[in-house]
Amino acid sequence: MTDSGLRVVGVSHGYAVRGQRLEVLHDVSLSVAPGELVALAGPSGSGKSTVCHLAAGFESPDAGTVALDGDACPSVADWARIASVPQQHGLLAGLSVADNIALPAYRAGLDAALLDERLAGLAEALDLGAFTRRAVTETSLGEQQRTAVARALVLSPRLVVLDEPTGHQDDDHVEQVIGVLVGAARAGSGVLVASHDERVWAVADRVVRLEDGRVVTDAAT
Numbered sequence: 484m485t486d487s488g489l490r491v492v493g494v495s496h497g498y499a500v501r502g503q504r505l506e507v508l509h510d511v512s513l514s515v516a517p518g519e520l521v522a523l524a525g526p527s528g529s530g531k532s533t534v535c536h537l538a539a540g541f542e543s544p545d546a547g548t549v550a551l552d553g554d555a556c557p558s559v560a561d562w563a564r565i566a567s568v569p570q571q572h573g574l575l576a577g578l579s580v581a582d583n584i585a586l587p588a589y590r591a592g593l594d595a596a597l598l599d600e601r602l603a604g605l606a607e608a609l610d611l612g613a614f615t616r617r618a619v620t621e622t623s624l625g626e627q628q629r630t631a632v633a634r635a636l637v638l639s640p641r642l643v644v645l646d647e648p649t650g651h652q653d654d655d656h657v658e659q660v661i662g663v664l665v666g667a668a669r670a671g672s673g674v675l676v677a678s679h680d681e682r683v684w685a686v687a688d689r690v691v692r693l694e695d696g697r698v699v700t701d702a703a704t
């Protein structure tokens with residue numbers, strides 16, 4: 484067995500609720516290899532977002548391990564390693580669409596010509612070309628969601644974790660988002676995507692289904 488990619492092993496995790504620890508994930512294990520697209524499915528409240536937070540390094544598990552390429556301490560600061568699209572998108576209100584997408588690249592010191600090429604490619608693939616100069620606060624929720632997807636992919640990360648990235652999209656834009664996620668996996672990123680959308684499950688290499696904080700199936704599609 485290889486350490487390559489994301490490995491979540493025996494993870495239990497919970498939240499403090501009225502002074503008590505409420506465990507919401509119980510002994511969860513899953514993996515995402517480089518180049519693999521894995522969908523997280525399950526009913527509302529089953530624990531998908533919690534798994535995403537742990538995989539993205541926003542939180543550390545109460546028990547068990549979360550590791551990327553064998554490193555048990557994923558760094559949220561390095562978007563070339565782990566990038567994410569949280570449910571609330573986390574865009575910076577004071578910046579344009581283009582600057583939000585480019586922010587990880589500015590921080591990483593990506594070559595300007597390469598950044599321009601990637602920005603143009605993502606803007607076209609995600610139908611953002613008409614909005615790139617607009618303040619992100621002056622765009623629709625669906626456009627903001629696609630901006631967050633583009634930002635997560637601008638550095639071609641080792642792992643990208645997306646929480647319901649098609650939730651605000653119409654049918655055509657769902658296909659565009661799915662297209663860039665499949666493209667990212669083909670280019671070598673591991674892709675973990677929490678989704679209720681069967682169209683996302685259909686393109687996944689595997690679908691991991693959670694119920695009540697437990698993995699009930701982990702199956703190839």
Ligand SMILES: Nc1ncnc2c1ncn2[C@@H]1O[C@H](COP(=O)(O)OP(=O)(O)OP(=O)(O)O)[C@@H](O)[C@H]1O
Pocket residue numbers: 498499500507525526527528529530531532533534
């Ligand atoms: N900050 C929090 N404090 C307390 N409980 C929480 C918190 N966040 C989530 N939970 C609880 O943890 C459980 C799992 O929530 P989570 O958001 O991971 O589920 P989900 O599968 O992503 O749901 P949805 O599909 O509705 O987004 C739920 O019972 C939820 O109420």
